[in-house]
Amino acid sequence: DVKVTQSSRYLVKRTGEKVFLECVQDMDHENMFWYRQDPGLGLRLIYFSYDVKMKEKGDIPEGYSVSREKKERFSLILESASTNQTSMYLCASMLGGRSDTQYFGPGTRLTVL
């Protein structure tokens, strides 16, 4: 069974803080993804990575950065958190080919005060 874990289920931070969200997968997947999910807007892709140290911007990368130093770990960084980054953040991983599905972590509910 593929397992994708996220470092926190709930997180409360203050405006201006630097925030790290960690995601780890145990299936040697090449591809990893960070999404945010907001009511009425659905899931939107922030960043993705198709290999170690490789990253690509998604649809809404502004205000975020990512790091992938090891294949199993993909971190999302909010350099200076703002209230409009309050959201549910979901990490996913996928094998290299395009015939596979994405496997999602349980999500992190981030609140920025």
Place this chain on the structure above:
Amino acid sequence: KQEVTQIPAALSVPEGENLVLNCSFTDSAIYNLQWFRQDPGKGLTSLLLIQSSQREQTSGRLNASLDKSSGRSTLYIAASQPGDSATYLCAVLGGATNKLIFGTGTLLAVQP
């Protein structure tokens, strides 16, 4: 730009009913279409994946169909149960990247 729409946004049915959830997409040049389930406050669980060359996929009481030319997919749930209550999302994979484009989901409530 690919857009994915799911109608209805919410659906409530009595237990035991068969039901259909709809998904439409604007660009038929897709690689595959996927259906996911999401329980409140949780991540997504993959239900079915249909390759662009396929017409349907089945898993237990679930059957998903794909009509690429018309830009439509349906998820059929037979003999619904209260445990089926969740949000159902469809997503398409297209283009040169591994980016999934999601619909906003259908919130299903199955009443006992």
